[in-house]
Amino acid sequence: MNRNVLIVILLILAIFSINFGSISAQSDFQVFNWSTGGDVTNNTEFNSKIPHSDIVDEIVEGAKRGTPMLRFGNGSGHSVLICAGVHGNELSSQIAALTLINEIKSLKSEINGTIYIIPMAIPLDTALNQREFNGTDPNRDADVNGTVTNNVFKLSQNFSVIALGDFHTTYLPINLEDDDEILVTYPKTGYQNNLIYVYTMHKLINTPLIEYPMDTPQNPGVLQAHANFNGIPSFTYETKTRFGYVDGNSAERSLLGMKAFLTATGIYDFFNTDSSLINDSSLVNNNIFDDKLINVGLEECG
Numbered sequence: 104m105n106r107n108v109l110i111v112i113l114l115i116l117a118i119f120s121i122n123f124g125s126i127s128a129q130s131d132f133q134v135f136n137w138s139t140g141g142d143v144t145n146n147t148e149f150n151s152k153i154p155h156s157d158i159v160d161e162i163v164e165g166a167k168r169g170t171p172m173l174r175f176g177n178g179s180g181h182s183v184l185i186c187a188g189v190h191g192n193e194l195s196s197q198i199a200a201l202t203l204i205n206e207i208k209s210l211k212s213e214i215n216g217t218i219y220i221i222p223m224a225i226p227l228d229t230a231l232n233q234r235e236f237n238g239t240d241p242n243r244d245a246d247v248n249g250t251v252t253n254n255v256f257k258l259s260q261n262f263s264v265i266a267l268g269d270f271h272t273t274y275l276p277i278n279l280e281d282d283d284e285i286l287v288t289y290p291k292t293g294y295q296n297n298l299i300y301v302y303t304m305h306k307l308i309n310t311p312l313i314e315y316p317m318d319t320p321q322n323p324g325v326l327q328a329h330a331n332f333n334g335i336p337s338f339t340y341e342t343k344t345r346f347g348y349v350d351g352n353s354a355e356r357s358l359l360g361m362k363a364f365l366t367a368t369g370i371y372d373f374f375n376t377d378s379s380l381i382n383d384s385s386l387v388n389n390n391i392f393d394d395k396l397i398n399v400g401l402e403e404c405g
């Protein structure tokens with residue numbers, strides 16, 4: 104057998120390793136064996152905030168073996184992927200993703216497309232409440248074959264998603280007055296489809312938009328950068344909270360960002376949105392939110 108073909112087959116097997124099958128007719132649960140498994144209940148702060156339910160407890164159990172992923176919807180229509188927990192010590196977005204799963208599991212056929220959710224990308228790091236994975240920042244090596252973020256990117260490709268939302272938290276000194284503000288980062292130049300989604304999210308929940316400098320040499324390994332550079336509209340969504348803690352209403356604000364994403368992409372309308380707002384390219388062309396843009400350094404986000 105051709106060596107490259109064998110490598111591709113092994114890669115596919117590695118990505119699609121464990122399938123726990125359907126939870127319901129409209130959802131599906133998988134655990135990917137990426138050596139990322141961990142018992143997230145060992146993280147006492149995280150464990151105290153887990154929105155327990157049958158499905159969440161099954162996810163927490165499955166996460167001991169690797170990276171869990173849920174699919175909601177009937178497999179038709181547009182697909183999107185929501186990722187949380189690339190940095191294990193950023194807890195609020197992971198709690199938000201589990202809460203989102205609890206909320207949308209009953210929506211079933213009302214979902215206009217397919218939603219993939221990776222609520223805890225690296226459960227081992229969530230369990231240890233730490234940022235680095237195997238000694239490196241997992242959101243700086245998305246352009247390296249076989250890394251966790253590279254695998255998430257490849258899943259996005261395989262699912263032909265129209266957009267990938269990567270949900271983080273931060274407590275670094277970003278130049279905003281309100282410590283509780285929510286941040287969206289994205290590449291400003293090009294990527295019109297991506298900008299439409301992000302501008303629509305901003306319009307829905309009035310999130311400050313942060314211009315993420317995408318042209319600096321160290322950026323290609325950021326998941327949203329690698330996705331955007333390879334044709335998948337993507338953004339990083341930052342909710343402000345301390346690393347390792349779920350402060351205040353940070354989980355609720357992260358959840359609001361996820362709902363804005365699903366609304367902006369037309370997958371499910373959580374806001375009774377005027378349909379003319381969706382895919383309104385004038386949002387981008389008019390640059391109506393440019394006064395909200397703030398330049399930040401790469402190491403302050405993501």
Ligand SMILES: [Zn+2]
Nearest residue numbers: 190271272405
């Ligand atoms: Zn992060």
